[in-house]
Amino acid sequence: MPVLIPKEIADDEILVHYIFDRNFKNKIISIEKLVSKDIFLPNKGGVSLQRNFYCKESKCKEFAKGVAIGKVYIGFIVFRKSHFEKVKQNYILNERKEFEADIFSTPLDEHFQYLPKEMEVYLDTPGNPAHADLIYENPALKENESPNTAIRSFSRKLSKDCKLIIDSSPLSDSFDDDEFKKVV
Known part of the structure; x- marks a missing residue:
């Protein structure tokens, strides 16, 4: 029986x-050389993500390659949606209330x-049914500031506690590590 992928992303x-x-x-x-301010900059409208509950690690790797x-x-850099929400709320409270x-x-x-x-989307829907986008609806620009400045500030904060996973076998087709499961 086909598995329906919910439209709502769980925390x-x-x-x-x-x-x-x-x-x-x-x-x-x-990890020390990761440019955290640029990790979550949008490309063509949003920041492309995969929903790991509906896209296993090897499939994520296939898409990445x-x-x-x-x-x-x-x-990869991985995080839970709840982490994103916590960082966003702190950012709104402490830095940019309109963000x-x-x-x-x-x-x-x-x-x-x-x-x-x-459209209802299932695990076996052709293409990339587990794709998601981080969309900056309002980066809450300050006076004379570019959108990327505001987004870079948020990106730095979001990436701070995300888990960076450097693939130990980047040339292989499979991903045989359990690091995704260790995300808090």
């Missing part, structure tokens, strides 16, 4: 963002186009 869901060599200062792969044109796949961002289920078809929002 305990693990969200996965791909990491490439360009995410590290001077392309030196170490598929979009790695012109860059080198390194691994608005959320994570939406945005399943993709085989051509990486968004499926209609009203």
